[in-house]
Amino acid sequence: MSSVALARADEREFNPWPAVIFVGLVVLAVLFLAPTIGVLLSSLKTTKEISLGELWSLPHSLYLDNYVKILSDPAVHTYLINTALVAAPATAASIALGILAGYVFSKLPFPGSDLLFLAIVSGMFFPPQVILIPLFRLFNGLGLIDTLWPMIFVHTAMGIPICTLLMRNFFATVPSALREAAILEGANEWQVITKVALPLSLPAVAVLATLQFTWIWNDFLWPLIFTHSDAMRTIMLGLVFLKGQYSVAWGVQGALSLVASLPTLLVFLFFQRYFIKGMTMGAVKG
Amino acid sequence: MERHTRFWQCALLALPLLVFGVLVVWPLLSSFYYSFTNWNGFNPHYQFVGFGNFARIFTDHLFANAIINTAIWMAAAIIVPTCLGLGLALLIDSRVPGGAIFKSIFYLPICLSAVVVGQIWVWIYQPDWGLLNTAMSAVTGQPESYAWLAKPDTALYAVIIAWSWQQTGLAMVIFLAGLTAIPHDLLEVCELEGTKFRQRVWHVILPLLRPATVVVVALSVINSLKGFDILYIMTGGGPFHSSDTLAMHMYNESFKKYHMGYGSAISVVLFLIALSIIFIYFRQLKKVDEIYE
Numbered sequence: 001m002s003s004v005a006l007a008r009a010d011e012r013e014f015n016p017w018p019a020v021i022f023v024g025l026v027v028l029a030v031l032f033l034a035p036t037i038g039v040l041l042s043s044l045k046t047t048k049e050i051s052l053g054e055l056w057s058l059p060h061s062l063y064l065d066n067y068v069k070i071l072s073d074p075a076v077h078t079y080l081i082n083t084a085l086v087a088a089p090a091t092a093a094s095i096a097l098g099i100l101a102g103y104v105f106s107k108l109p110f111p112g113s114d115l116l117f118l119a120i121v122s123g124m125f126f127p128p129q130v131i132l133i134p135l136f137r138l139f140n141g142l143g144l145i146d147t148l149w150p151m152i153f154v155h156t157a158m159g160i161p162i163c164t165l166l167m168r169n170f171f172a173t174v175p176s177a178l179r180e181a182a183i184l185e186g187a188n189e190w191q192v193i194t195k196v197a198l199p200l201s202l203p204a205v206a207v208l209a210t211l212q213f214t215w216i217w218n219d220f221l222w223p224l225i226f227t228h229s230d231a232m233r234t235i236m237l238g239l240v241f242l243k244g245q246y247s248v249a250w251g252v253q254g255a256l257s258l259v260a261s262l263p264t265l266l267v268f269l270f271f272q273r274y275f276i277k278g279m280t281m282g283a284v285k286g
Numbered sequence: 287m288e289r290h291t292r293f294w295q296c297a298l299l300a301l302p303l304l305v306f307g308v309l310v311v312w313p314l315l316s317s318f319y320y321s322f323t324n325w326n327g328f329n330p331h332y333q334f335v336g337f338g339n340f341a342r343i344f345t346d347h348l349f350a351n352a353i354i355n356t357a358i359w360m361a362a363a364i365i366v367p368t369c370l371g372l373g374l375a376l377l378i379d380s381r382v383p384g385g386a387i388f389k390s391i392f393y394l395p396i397c398l399s400a401v402v403v404g405q406i407w408v409w410i411y412q413p414d415w416g417l418l419n420t421a422m423s424a425v426t427g428q429p430e431s432y433a434w435l436a437k438p439d440t441a442l443y444a445v446i447i448a449w450s451w452q453q454t455g456l457a458m459v460i461f462l463a464g465l466t467a468i469p470h471d472l473l474e475v476c477e478l479e480g481t482k483f484r485q486r487v488w489h490v491i492l493p494l495l496r497p498a499t500v501v502v503v504a505l506s507v508i509n510s511l512k513g514f515d516i517l518y519i520m521t522g523g524g525p526f527h528s529s530d531t532l533a534m535h536m537y538n539e540s541f542k543k544y545h546m547g548y549g550s551a552i553s554v555v556l557f558l559i560a561l562s563i564i565f566i567y568f569r570q571l572k573k574v575d576e577i578y579e
Binding site: 021033036108110118127193240268 | 309374377384451518556
């Protein structure tokens with residue numbers, strides 16, 4: 001780190017740089033936070049206050065009607081439940097499939113397995129629009145359009161590349177001697193996975209769970225394509241839809257945005273370490 | 287033993303490969319197939335039109351428009367978050383107090399959905415009481431009511447700024463991870479040799495950050511190619527197609543006009559662009575490996 005040196009220079013003469021850097025970062029941080037704070041403030045205000053240009057001032061009193069309105073709206077309940085019903089199974093399923101594939105690629109390689117691994121991982125990089133139309137046709141043919149199933153299936157499948165990548169890299173750090181010892185003791189591969197490898201890989205599973213949950217919760221494209229009735233909307237789609245209903249009720253919209261983001265914000269707050277690790281781990285090595 | 291291994295390889299890979307094959311690989315191949323038809327999305331009867339859809343690409347002025355917008359969008363999405371992220375990473379890495387808090391603040395937007403980010407920025411650009419116009423009036427002293435998202439000249443760039451706000455944190459953490467990998471001793475030696483901070487950044491830190499830079503740039507390109515939600519929310523590709531990108535154009539043709547055959551042809555072009563980027567990315571990674579191993 002460059003400032004080990006900077007700190008040493010400090011002793012000799014006054015060095016203004018650390019202070020300048022700190023102030024600069026504070027200014028940037030305020031600029032970065034401003035949009036989010038604006039939404040928070042607006043959610044605590046009446047429409048009248050906002051349209052009078054008072055959005056960016058502190059609220060005079062604690063006005064919570066916007067939240068009451070949102071949280072008592074049965075449509076919002078439906079959206080939140082639908083999103084949870086998609087995100088939970090799809091997160092679990094994609095990680096489970098990633099564990100299976102990752103284990104084979106790291107502990108049971110075969111001729112050509114590296115190439116197969118690369119092909120699967122490259123699936124991470126393609127724009128989802130590329131497979132939009134055939135998937136629409138497939139689920140339409142199966143009569144599953146306007147149910148939650150297509151979203152669960154597609155998120156599971158689209159999660160396989162990142163889950164396989166992270167699990168393979170993590171299993172690679174589990175010593176092969178452990179596996180061989182277990183095999184000699186008479187365990188089969190399934191028992192090695194569930195009893196030996198998996199308990200050691202829980203950190204990687206936590207990383208994937210935070211990443212996958214956030215992505216699936218925030219997704220907008222798949223529900224846009226696969227649903228059309230109100231009863232099947234997820235929260236992000238519902239957010240856009242309710243925008244029309246509360247068209248100038250900006251405070252209500254703000255409250256809704258925050259409620260919709262709350263699960264991912266909580267995940268971020270509590271699992272930030274895993275989240276950042278996942279983002280960099282997934283990115284750094286292909 | 288050999289037979290057992292073979293059995294487990296097949297048994298464990300069967301389900302992941304089946305799901306991935308049916309829901310990703312097969313649709314990808316079908317996209318190629320549909321791109322040669324005039325399917326409208328519902329009618330079971332459709333004809334093969336050969337390369338008709340691809341020929342149409344060259345006469346579709348909206349496609350040319352979308353290509354130009356995609357190029358602008360991608361260039362900006364590479365340059366802005368990468369430079370900002372690198373700057374922030376260097377500042378935070380200089381042992382400033384509260385570094386962890388700064389890191390969280392800059393990283394926070396990445397866990398918001400594109401829908402929410404879009405909504406937040408629609409408000410910032412709101413003509414009457416949005417933050418931008420309010421701030422501008424405060425500076426100029428006269429009321430400003432420029433409709434940033436409703437003017438063809440500014441719509442695309444306004445969305446690019448919102449996008450950069452969200453993506454900068456990602457670039458920052460990858461650069462930070464890269465910076466922690468640079469040995470302290472090396473920088474201390476440079477310091478003792480009497481190099482200036484700027485020289486250290488330019489001649490030592492940046493070259494050593496090359497692997498991180500490759501990753502950040504590749505991710506920026508890939509994410510920007512996928513960028514659809516935020517455009518859909520903020521401008522819907524408008525006004526007058528001024529913020530239409532390839533992904534947006536493909537959606538409009540397929541799911542608004544039900545030209546699924548033509549939409550497939552656009553998605554094939556999108557696929558080929560992504561494929562060439564991935565190819566370059568893997569080659570760069572290999573080169574980086576060769577240098578550092």
